[in-house]
Amino acid sequence: MTFPKDTTTYSIGDQITVNGMPLKIEGFLARSSPHVMAKWFRGRLGEPMVETKLENALILGKAQEGYFITIRMVPAGVGTNGTLTVSNLKAAYDSRDVTKTALSRLLDRLPAGSKIGTVMMSADGGKLSKYYALSNNHGEEVNRNHILDLMRDEGMSLQFQAATEEERLASRTLKILKNGKTLFFRGKKKEAVAVIGRTSEGPTIVQVNVISEEEIKK
Incomplete structure (x- = not known):
């Protein structure tokens, strides 16, 4: 997954497994607001997409070829602090x-x-x-x-x-x-x-x- 040019990314652990589900988690900081970032991710991932609001967090979810992508974003000043988690559904099933x-x-x-x-x-x-x-x-x-x-x-x-x-x-x-x-x-x-x-x-x-x-x- 690529990010907008004004985004700084960092890895959260090399390999993570939660209750048998392999996860790849990447954190990111962006100068753009969560609203702008959400629009960018929608354009990249396409529809259908699950969208949820939890307190001040905006969460997007998308199933894609044996994986499930979850993007969680919260405001950070005028920008965004977020995480992108890729769940390997096929590996968990296997x-x-x-x-x-x-x-x-x-x-x-x-x-x-x-x-x-x-x-x-x-x-x-x-x-x-x-x-x-x-x-x-x-x-x-x-x-x-x-x-x-x-x-x-x-x-x-x-x-x-x-x-x-x-x-x-x-x-x-x-x-x-x-x-x-x-x-x-x-x-x-x-x-x-x-x-x-x-x-x-x-x-x-x-x-x-x-x-x-x-x-x-x-």
Whole structure:
């Protein structure tokens, strides 16, 4: 996808996969307004196109030959700050069995009844990152023990644990969490952070982010 001449673009991660969907995300800053940029994209991508407004953001969507293109734009002064995301629908469909198997293996290692909301993997700057968020009705200690076992199986040990203030937990999630725990792990060429807390409705939320410095296979 090309951009107008007055636009500056930048890559957001080399490779990103969210819930089995490969994504290519590119950020852009333009001197033109979102209205002008939207007109330009409509001319480039053609019809039919989905158009949505969410608060101050203008979002355009277009299906195109096994891909789905999403353009999100917000005003930035007199210009535009935006992202262009290309979702590889065909690749996600072709790898659906592999994705399902990997998800089942992860669930088998978590407390019974756990539900995984998001699994995101990215490769950038020679590092691999894996993030996942889950919820269940077990207590914080049960979840902590499962995460300890999970990290141990991945070659990492607990370095230290800290109480997490409610405000910090809330900044990491979409739901307000009661005071919880943050666990820090480290292993050979990898490290991880796990945040465990409870929502005001009762369920426990666990978020894990693992970063590996192992070389990425091309």
